[in-house]
Amino acid sequence: MSGLPASQPDMDFDPLSAEFADNPYPAYARLRSYGAPWYFAGYDIWLLSRYEDVAAAATHPACVRSPEAVMSRDEIAAQQVRDNWHDMPFHSRFVQFSLLNADGAVHQSLRRIIFNEFRTPSLQRLHATAQAHIDRLLDAVIDNDQMEFIEDFAARVPGPVIGSFLGVPEDDCGPLRQWSEDIVQYFDIDRSDARKALAETTTAEFYDYLLRLSDERRRRPKDDLMSRLIARYDASELSEDDYISTCMLILMAGHGSTIDILGNGLAALLAHRCELARLRNAPELMTTAVQEMFRYDAPLPFFHRFAARDIALNGWSIPKGTRLGLLYGCANRDEAAFPQADHFDAGRTPNRHIAFASGAHVCLGNHLARMELDIVFATLLRRLKDIEPADFAVRRRGLSVRGFETLPVAFKAA
Numbered sequence: 001m002s003g004l005p006a007s008q009p010d011m012d013f014d015p016l017s018a019e020f021a022d023n024p025y026p027a028y029a030r031l032r033s034y035g036a037p038w039y040f041a042g043y044d045i046w047l048l049s050r051y052e053d054v055a056a057a058a059t060h061p062a063c064v065r066s067p068e069a070v071m072s073r074d075e076i077a078a079q080q081v082r083d084n085w086h087d088m089p090f091h092s093r094f095v096q097f098s099l100l101n102a103d104g105a106v107h108q109s110l111r112r113i114i115f116n117e118f119r120t121p122s123l124q125r126l127h128a129t130a131q132a133h134i135d136r137l138l139d140a141v142i143d144n145d146q147m148e149f150i151e152d153f154a155a156r157v158p159g160p161v162i163g164s165f166l167g168v169p170e171d172d173c174g175p176l177r178q179w180s181e182d183i184v185q186y187f188d189i190d191r192s193d194a195r196k197a198l199a200e201t202t203t204a205e206f207y208d209y210l211l212r213l214s215d216e217r218r219r220r221p222k223d224d225l226m227s228r229l230i231a232r233y234d235a236s237e238l239s240e241d242d243y244i245s246t247c248m249l250i251l252m253a254g255h256g257s258t259i260d261i262l263g264n265g266l267a268a269l270l271a272h273r274c275e276l277a278r279l280r281n282a283p284e285l286m287t288t289a290v291q292e293m294f295r296y297d298a299p300l301p302f303f304h305r306f307a308a309r310d311i312a313l314n315g316w317s318i319p320k321g322t323r324l325g326l327l328y329g330c331a332n333r334d335e336a337a338f339p340q341a342d343h344f345d346a347g348r349t350p351n352r353h354i355a356f357a358s359g360a361h362v363c364l365g366n367h368l369a370r371m372e373l374d375i376v377f378a379t380l381l382r383r384l385k386d387i388e389p390a391d392f393a394v395r396r397r398g399l400s401v402r403g404f405e406t407l408p409v410a411f412k413a414a
């Protein structure tokens with residue numbers, strides 16, 4: 001059993017750089033070949049990069065999300081000041097302490113309340129709505145022979161789908177994207193005051209909106225998730241904070257990530273023309289192709305855990321309180337887990353990628369996300385031909401997210 005390394009090599013690892021945004025995989029490969037957890041001072045965190053280490057931490061019962069298991073209230077408050085997370089009353093009530101950030105019994109009971117909503121039979125009811133919405137989006141651009149894929153298409157996909165899942169009226173779905181982006185941006189490593197203010201005011205605005213919509217659903221319940229959650233809240237099975245934070249989490253968790261994976265998935269196909277042709281000729285490969293998109297270029301490549309006690313993790317002894325960074329996107333390119341890991345293989349089987357995490361916090365929305373991608377890519381391949389990059393694409397910067405700012409493409413209607 002080895003302790004965490006006392007000294008370590010300098011590693012060229014700058015996740016805010018343009019180079020990393022363009023292609024983080026060489027930096028990830030360096031981390032993996034180092035072979036041990038690597039301390040990233042910029043974020044005060046030990047990065048896990050190999051698949052077996054990331055999967056072990058994600059499934060370890062003592063690797064938890066909430067700092068409460070390892071710090072006193074005063075220590076948490078001091079840490080929040082250091083990280084510029086303090087003085088954010090709305091953000092801390094409804095975003096920082098959601099089901100995603102809870103552990104143990106609290107986490108399980110919140111997760112149980114919404115678990116069934118995400119099962120495939122419930123989602124099948126959404127299929128026709130999602131297909132019609134995606135066809136309408138494509139109708140609007142198909143005669144132009146080109147589009148900026150992110151702005152003109154991908155960014156418009158998830159809002160109405162998640163909105164309809166939760167019970168947000170279609171006419172109100174417009175601001176969801178901006179709300180979710182403005183709140184989620186504060187989870188990345190740039191914690192400037194301007195970004196903080198934006199996250200806080202947007203959370204307050206979102207909260208007001210949800211209160212108004214809740215009143216409406218309380219007066220006139222519908223067959224939707226929000227009406228069912230309100231019934232639980234009114235029966236005192238959920239606190240107001242848990243109710244609001246769960247609605248916010250559902251709206252935010254699947255928004256930016258879906259936009260990003262749509263761009264990443266299309267870019268992967270355009271960079272692997274043989275695989276694109278293979279998929280056109282064998283549409284039954286769509287399920288494995290979509291899984292491969294998540295493995296090949298995960299849109300949420302990084303999440304943290306705390307060691308709630310001294311633990312052993314694949315031969316490393318990790319002291320209580322250690323902050324661990326789980327690099328899902330890096331683990332997904334580990335040759336030890338995926339032969340020819342840097343190659344996009346539309347038919348890859350098995351594909352035990354970890355883009356949706358693993359263990360207690362495994363993504364609840366993974367069936368919904370995969371259903372959306374299935375519909376989008378089947379529709380794009382059916383209705384468009386000769387899809388090509390049309391101009392320089394621009395990547396978003398950051399460690400927690402991976403996607404495109406812009407991805408211009410040209411095409412012809414099929």
Ligand code: HEM
Pocket residue numbers: 065099100101111162249250251253254255257258261298299300303304328355356357358360361362363364365366368369
């Ligand atoms: C589109 C791509 C998506 C990716 C890559 C993704 C990825 C993830 C990951 C990695 C986690 C676990 C975080 C951790 O390890 O700490 C997670 C949790 C979660 N995701 Fe997703 N997600 C996606 C879409 C969605 C969608 C569409 C929804 C819902 C509409 C959703 C809802 C959730 C929820 C509620 C959790 C919290 C689960 C828990 O803590 O028990 N996700 N997601």
